[in-house]
Amino acid sequence: MKFIIKKERLIKSIQDALKAVAVRTTIPILVGIKFDADENGVTVTGSDSDITIQSFIPKEDDDEELVEIVEPGSIVLQARFFSEVIKKLPESIVEISVEDQFRTIIRSGNAEYIILGLDAEEYPRLPVIEDGDRFSIPNDLLKLIIKQTVFAVSTSETRPILTGVHWIIEDQHLTAVATDSHRLALKKAKLQSETGDGKTYSLVIPGKSLNELLKVLDDSNEPVEIIITNNQILFKAKNFLFFSRLLEGKYPDTSKLIPTDSKTTVKLNAKEYLEAVDRASLLAREAKNNVIKFSTMADGAIEISSYSPEIGKVVENVKSLSTEGEEIKISFNAKYMIDALRAIDGTEVSIYFTGTMRPFIIRTEHDSSILQLLLPVRTF
Amino acid sequence: MKFIIKKERLIKSIQDALKAVAVRTTIPILVGIKFDADENGVTVTGSDSDITIQSFIPKEDDDEELVEIVEPGSIVLQARFFSEVIKKLPESIVEISVEDQFRTIIRSGNAEYIILGLDAEEYPRLPVIEDGDRFSIPNDLLKLIIKQTVFAVSTSETRPILTGVHWIIEDQHLTAVATDSHRLALKKAKLQSETGDGKTYSLVIPGKSLNELLKVLDDSNEPVEIIITNNQILFKAKNFLFFSRLLEGKYPDTSKLIPTDSKTTVKLNAKEYLEAVDRASLLAREAKNNVIKFSTMADGAIEISSYSPEIGKVVENVKSLSTEGEEIKISFNAKYMIDALRAIDGTEVSIYFTGTMRPFIIRTEHDSSILQLLLPVRTF
Numbered sequence: 047m048k049f050i051i052k053k054e055r056l057i058k059s060i061q062d063a064l065k066a067v068a069v070r071t072t073i074p075i076l077v078g079i080k081f082d083a084d085e086n087g088v089t090v091t092g093s094d095s096d097i098t099i100q101s102f103i104p105k106e107d108d109d110e111e112l113v114e115i116v117e118p119g120s121i122v123l124q125a126r127f128f129s130e131v132i133k134k135l136p137e138s139i140v141e142i143s144v145e146d147q148f149r150t151i152i153r154s155g156n157a158e159y160i161i162l163g164l165d166a167e168e169y170p171r172l173p174v175i176e177d178g179d180r181f182s183i184p185n186d187l188l189k190l191i192i193k194q195t196v197f198a199v200s201t202s203e204t205r206p207i208l209t210g211v212h213w214i215i216e217d218q219h220l221t222a223v224a225t226d227s228h229r230l231a232l233k234k235a236k237l238q239s240e241t242g243d244g245k246t247y248s249l250v251i252p253g254k255s256l257n258e259l260l261k262v263l264d265d266s267n268e269p270v271e272i273i274i275t276n277n278q279i280l281f282k283a284k285n286f287l288f289f290s291r292l293l294e295g296k297y298p299d300t301s302k303l304i305p306t307d308s309k310t311t312v313k314l315n316a317k318e319y320l321e322a323v324d325r326a327s328l329l330a331r332e333a334k335n336n337v338i339k340f341s342t343m344a345d346g347a348i349e350i351s352s353y354s355p356e357i358g359k360v361v362e363n364v365k366s367l368s369t370e371g372e373e374i375k376i377s378f379n380a381k382y383m384i385d386a387l388r389a390i391d392g393t394e395v396s397i398y399f400t401g402t403m404r405p406f407i408i409r410t411e412h413d414s415s416i417l418q419l420l421l422p423v424r425t426f
Numbered sequence: 427m428k429f430i431i432k433k434e435r436l437i438k439s440i441q442d443a444l445k446a447v448a449v450r451t452t453i454p455i456l457v458g459i460k461f462d463a464d465e466n467g468v469t470v471t472g473s474d475s476d477i478t479i480q481s482f483i484p485k486e487d488d489d490e491e492l493v494e495i496v497e498p499g500s501i502v503l504q505a506r507f508f509s510e511v512i513k514k515l516p517e518s519i520v521e522i523s524v525e526d527q528f529r530t531i532i533r534s535g536n537a538e539y540i541i542l543g544l545d546a547e548e549y550p551r552l553p554v555i556e557d558g559d560r561f562s563i564p565n566d567l568l569k570l571i572i573k574q575t576v577f578a579v580s581t582s583e584t585r586p587i588l589t590g591v592h593w594i595i596e597d598q599h600l601t602a603v604a605t606d607s608h609r610l611a612l613k614k615a616k617l618q619s620e621t622g623d624g625k626t627y628s629l630v631i632p633g634k635s636l637n638e639l640l641k642v643l644d645d646s647n648e649p650v651e652i653i654i655t656n657n658q659i660l661f662k663a664k665n666f667l668f669f670s671r672l673l674e675g676k677y678p679d680t681s682k683l684i685p686t687d688s689k690t691t692v693k694l695n696a697k698e699y700l701e702a703v704d705r706a707s708l709l710a711r712e713a714k715n716n717v718i719k720f721s722t723m724a725d726g727a728i729e730i731s732s733y734s735p736e737i738g739k740v741v742e743n744v745k746s747l748s749t750e751g752e753e754i755k756i757s758f759n760a761k762y763m764i765d766a767l768r769a770i771d772g773t774e775v776s777i778y779f780t781g782t783m784r785p786f787i788i789r790t791e792h793d794s795s796i797l798q799l800l801l802p803v804r805t806f
Contacts, residue, residue, distance in 0.1 A: 127737070149738070150738075158742065320535075325516075363536045382464045
């Protein structure tokens with residue numbers, strides 16, 4: 047194998063592939079990144095066996111020559127070390143060639159590295175995804191769907207299925223739901239393309255995979271093609287392929303959790319309310335329980351407070367835009383409220399309560415596609 | 427105690443004082459910051475008992491009112507929590523008042539915190555530094571002196587005296603020396619003011635103190651007054667006092683370590699050489715020994731190389747500006763060379779060797795005040 051390549055483009059592809067490379071792995075070759083050079087260009091692959099990211103460098107892009115393939119072939123190189131070497135090379139052009147025994151020579155300007163590579167034949171095969179159901183979502187919308195839900199997945203392995211986000215595809219709509227059983231995030235989106243034959247799909251994508259996918263997606267509205275098979279999902283964008291395994295098992299039916307009526311509705315300026323919760327959360331966090339109290343006041347305002355016998359207390363009044371229905375005093379986890387408000391990202395938010403011990407929902411007027419639900423905390 | 431203060435100025439002072447506050451401490455009250463309000467303004471003090479930083483907020487600065495003292499007094503507040511609370515307050519003005527039982531009320535806009543403070547009487551007294559020998563150094567020069575030496579102190583407690591930087595003050599000159607017995611950094615500077623009576627001072631300042639001092643010094647050329655007593659040093663700048671204990675014991679005589687002759691002199695472009703060493707260090711670091719090899723070549727160039735049987739090797743040629751004297755092949759710690767070159771920060775550097783097993787020195791033509799010395803590593 048031998049190719050001569052633009053350094054900056056190689057760095058970009060290595061950085062994308064690196065996001066899938068685990069720091070510790072039980073499969074030694076997965077500390078490496080695989081390079082495949084053929085007549086079309088160079089493919090850079092990183093994997094931790096759950097996630098695989100493949101970045102492709104074509105010979106030319108917009109009439110600019112990116113890579114000259116002198117001799118096709120494959121090699122696996124230690125990912126992090128190789129990445130640092132490439133970043134520090136003196137010239138903008140790098141020559142990479144493989145000799146006997148997987149010895150790989152990297153030349154740039156007056157610098158020459160010989161590093162010991164590994165046999166690409168021993169690198170795990172990619173999942174084969176030929177025929178699968180496919181649809182597409184623009185980069186920016188896909189990012190938004192992930193950001194507005196993935197934070198609510200469970201981080202505990204006691205119910206592994208809850209560490210993923212549940213995607214339901216039905217009638218050209220995607221519904222994404224995540225819950226850790228203390229809070230729930232839900233986002234709906236319309237799909238651009240047909241999903242074929244009116245079938246319904248239900249899949250659970252690991253939260254960790256979606257968090258890594260976020261890092262490689264760009265902010266364009268170019269479509270990302272999504273292909274689903276039994277146990278894998280593939281995201282196919284212009285310059286990369288992103289494979290993730292799916293979680294096995296049945297995701298709980300969350301639709302019954304979401305209250306449809308409300309006894310108290312409070313509408314607030316989102317920024318003022320978030321800042322007040324954030325300040326109260328400082329004390330709540332210091333008190334270790336992270337719990338703050340929300341009370342409607344006689345004058346229509348609300349009071350946010352937190353108390354700890356060791357540290358002290360905080361009380362804050364926030365004007366409401368409107369308050370309807372019964373009085374309420376309710377306690378909840380401050381961090382979950384902050385996460386929910388950040389996900390909604392509106393100028394105003396409305397909170398719908400159905401009682402001190404019942405889950406409540408947070409929405410915004412100008413975007414009906416997103417819903418956040420929190421369970422209250424019992425305080426005695 | 428009660429005062430009303432500009433939030434931004436309070437934050438600045440807390441951040442300075444926080445640099446002295448240890449995360450873990452055996453003296454519980456030192457997790458706090460002490461506030462003293464009197465007719466002149468507010469003094470904010472943080473300490474870990476080795477270092478004490480005191481930041482003063484005057485009532486007025488440049489005709490701008492900074493703080494209104496309603497009632498003088500003192501309180502100690504939990505440092506990190508209080509700092510975060512202040513940073514998140516809604517308004518630019520903060521009212522702080524202390525009630526019974528050290529309950530401290532913080533008000534800003536609609537937010538009100540009550541936090542439990544500690545008795546300021548229990549906070550350790552500052553070292554009394556009234557009469558001491560004093561001289562002064564501008565902020566920017568003091569920063570430079572520290573930066574060019576402190577990195578070379580020992581991090582091991584086997585010889586505690588080497589964890590400090592040795593300052594010798596003599597004939598209106600300061601000489602600062604640091605060594606961890608593998609390398610040495612030396613910087614000389616002329617002092618602005620008289621040091622009194624032609625006395626010679628010799629003191630050892632903990633490296634940790636100097637690193638913290640670096641963070642509070644600004645880049646102005648305003649003088650910092652330095653006052654020395656038996657076991658303390660005080661740095662007195664416009665807005666803060668910085669106290670540090672001195673290390674006890676005799677610092678070794680390092681002057682004999684520095685060779686005065688040279689058998690080989692190589693002059694190099696500093697940037698090219700640093701980059702080559704930096705690249706070679708990647709492999710040396712991966713190989714765990716951090717050792718690189720420096721060889722003069724027949725054509726006057728030098729070769730930088732590193733080799734590891736497990737990882738591979740790197741070879742790089744660097745043109746020299748001049749090479750005089752005997753050929754040399756020598757090995758040294760790459761990180762120490764990088765530290766030395768960064769400290770010198772010149773456009774060219776000259777390296778003076780006196781043999782493969784002898785310490786060698788690195789200097790730059792345009793700044794004779796700095797000298798770096800490295801011990802070679804034996805490679806077999």
